[in-house]
Ligand SMILES: *[C@@H]1O[C@H](CO)[C@@H](O)[C@H](O)[C@H]1NC(C)=O
């Protein structure tokens with residue numbers, strides 16, 4: 565029996581961000597994923613991100629995480645002080661982040677030293 569919740573979830577999947585051609589990006593590509601020592605600015609530079617696209621963060625969840633943060637926290641790498649610059653925490657090791665809005669998104673790894681070491685990603689998302 566198909567539960568109502570499942571049917572509803574299927575409806576949600578057909579939300580307004582589902583345009584034809586929505587792209588899914590494995591951050592760092594499958595070869596590197598989300599890890600230390602990868603230049604994510606270089607990875608993002610050759611790509612165009614539009615509303616509805618999906619970023620997939622793949623990593624070992626005991627070694628990394630993904631925080632969506634404010635621009636200032638992206639630059640400072642400082643998530644202390646109440647964490648006011650942290651918008652969303654992802655920790656599963658396989659996180660699919662829908663870029664639902666036309667705006668800038670900033671992501672960092674909050675494991676000690678990782679963001680300062682360059683484990684951070686900024687993307688600009690354009691309207692569909
Ligand atoms: C995003 O757009 C802003 C404003 O144009 C620009 O300053 C910034 O460098 C862009 N960031 C990325 C990652 O492309």
Ligand SMILES: [Cu+2]
Pocket residue numbers: 599600627628629673674675678683
């Ligand atoms: Cu990390």
